[in-house]
Structure formats: C-alpha cells, structure tokens
Amino acid sequence: MEIVIVVIVALILFGPNKLPELARSVGSAMGEFKIAQKAAEFDLSDIEKYSKEEEEKKKADAKAVDEKIKTMAIEAGIDPEGKKPEELLILISEKMKADGGVVQAAEPEEEKVMTVQRLSSEELAAMSANEETA
Numbered sequence: 001m002e003i004v005i006v007v008i009v010a011l012i013l014f015g016p017n018k019l020p021e022l023a024r025s026v027g028s029a030m031g032e033f034k035i036a037q038k039a040a041e042f043d044l045s046d047i048e049k050y051s052k053e054e055e056e057k058k059k060a061d062a063k064a065v066d067e068k069i070k071t072m073a074i075e076a077g078i079d080p081e082g083k084k085p086e087e088l089l090i091l092i093s094e095k096m097k098a099d100g101g102v103v104q105a106a107e108p109e110e111e112k113v114m115t116v117q118r119l120s121s122e123e124l125a126a127m128s129a130n131e132e133t134a
Contacts, residue, residue, distance in 0.1 A: 014022055070080040073088045076095050080088055 010022070011019060066085045069085045069088050069092075072092055073080040073083075076092050078088065078091050078095065083091070
C-alpha cells in the first residue's frame with residue numbers, strides 16, 4: 001500500500017516524462033552504493049588480517065625479549081624461575097647497582113658472553129677512548 005502512495009506522489013511531483021529518468025538515477029545510485037559497500041567490506045577483511053599478523057609479530061617479539069631477559073638474569077647469577085620479566089629486570093638492575101658494575105660484552109671464540117664487572121672510572125674512560133679510535 002505504501003509503495004502505491006509513493007509512486008502516485010512521485011508521478012504527481014515529477015510527471016510521467018521525468019519518472020523513468022529518476023528511476024534510472026536511483027537504480028544506478030543503489031548499484032554504486034552496493035559496489036562501495038562490498039569494497040569497504042573487502043578492505044575491512046584486509047585490515048583485520050593485517051592486524052592479526054601484527055599482533056602475532058608483537059607476541060613473537062615480546063617472547064624473544066623475555067628470553068633475552070632470562071638469559072641476562074642467568075648470566076648475572078639470578079634464578080629466573082617463577083619470575084616475570086619485569087621482576088627480573090628490577091633484580092638485574094639492583095644487582096648491578098649493588099656490584100657497582102656495568103654489562104660488558106666479551107667475545108670468546110665459541111660464543112658471545114655478557115659479563116658483569118666492576119669498572120673504575122679510569123677503566124671506563126679507557127674503554128671509551130678505545131671505542132672512539134676503532
């Protein structure tokens with residue numbers, strides 16, 4: 001019933017000559033809207049896929065960082081079992097402050113090893129000078 005009333009009002013307002021042109025315009029506008037809607041849905045699925053990949057990458061990076069923190073803790077003589085990475089960082093920092101040490105990389109032939117050593121200000125200055133000349 002409503003459709004009949006809409007058609008009669010449109011016929012009175014636009015006349016019989018303009019009604020087919022108006023119907024074509026409305027039809028093409030609806031077609032363009034559907035195309036845009038499908039494109040938007042496709043873009044959203046790409047965005048969701050990208051965000052899932054980024055989330056997985058962040059998790060993998062976080063896991064790698066956690067493993068490095070555990071390795072540093074072990075090298076500093078701290079038991080990492082049952083401790084969160086944040087706790088381990090605090091313990092490593094406290095141990096370094098207590099020892100007055102810095103982390104220095106030593107490179108034996110087999111592998112890189114991080115060691116905690118107490119260095120005097122003269123030794124630190126000498127190390128800086130050696131690094132600047134290298």
